[in-house]
Amino acid sequence: MSLPPSLDIPLDRLISVATDAARQAGAVLRESARTGFRIEHKQIINLVTDADHRAEQRIIDVIQDAFPTHPILAEERGLTEPSPSRYKWVIDPLDGTTNFAHGFPAYCVSIGVECEGLGIIGVVYDPTRDELFTAQLGHGAQLNGAPISVSSTNHLDQALLVTGFAYDIRETANNNLNHFARFALKVQGLRRTGTAALDLCY
Template identity: 35%
Template sequence: MIDAHSILKNCVDIVLQSGEIIREHWALPSNVRHKGSIDLVTQTDLAVEAFLKEKLVDLVPGACFLAEESSEDDEAPADLCWIIDPVDGTTNFVHRIPQVGTSVALWHKGRVELGIVNVPMLHRCYWAVRGQGAFCNGEPISVSGVDSLNDALVGTGFPYDIAKRLPEVMERLALVLPIAQGVRRIGAASIDLAYVASGKLDIFYEAGLKPWDFAAGILLVEEAGGRISNLTGAPLRFGDPLLASNGRLHALAVDLLSPTT
């Protein structure tokens, strides 16, 4: 049995330290290479991931790593695993847009037990331990009380293979835009989920996400009182389009978005 609370402080400290690498690199030129036509990686991604793996390896003996820049697959991880996105929002980082996050989750027996999303350039660190609530900079957070789609601020994202998925992306946007109060595309799913957890966004949906994009964030949402599923309302599985909400809007969001799945 993993006692996630007992390692929380040390884990948060390690993630905060990794944020200093992002801060240090912020003023330096980015050495960018392309993993895909619009999928970027920088020396900062690699440096943060290496730091996190070095520091976390002894925190939970026996845990493996599923990390964006070094993992060859994105299947459900082993029984005990750290799931890491060192720089979520690499394109934001390259353009020096401050919505850049580091996502660290501890996966155990089929679910996330601990999740941290640090946004170093905005000085916000979100964390949650299963069953113990969600926090930002040590203060409790909760989802919004919005119960009408007309009052809802909706977040979404666009997959790296958007050229192939453009019809479905546009179809969903066409459903949401006329009904919602507004739509935002922040460019980092872990931050979108942290924003749902803290009541800044009321709904977030996106297809094509990898485990490291959302593992920490889904626990934040659940522990803040929200709900996570796929777009049909069924339990989320790796590879599914993700839907997160404040809970009150979840059935309405499913009704709106599920016809396109």
């Protein structure tokens, strides 16, 4: 897949700002995990904490300082003011809120940038392990600066799979449980980590 024509902001610049924002948000999450946080319920099993909101605001501040005309689609706040910019930032300040709320160290900060609707860079930061995943369209992915690639495993019985469940798992029959059970009998291992962005990185 090729880049949009006449990309006027270098990908490295976008990665740099996204990395700075993700690391700062990660620091907010680490501090909140240490000192405490408030929990609210968006739905019965869909949580949000004040750490989500603080981390989200930190990301927005970093992005707006660097690119004040770029719209931002945020997990908690939604879309900022519409803008004619070709670029849009998509952010999840705390992917894995339920894990975070229970003290289970599997959560991350996730930031992506689109240009004319095409995803061009992505950054995922795991503050519990200080692992930074980055990717640029057409240039592969890295973990802490070292290139990474997908698994070469090509047989299910030798594969470790990961999946997840939607927040309406109790209300809908289309909840993935039947697929989970069937795959569990076919693969070497099957995991449900509760943080989709990290799932994709691994």
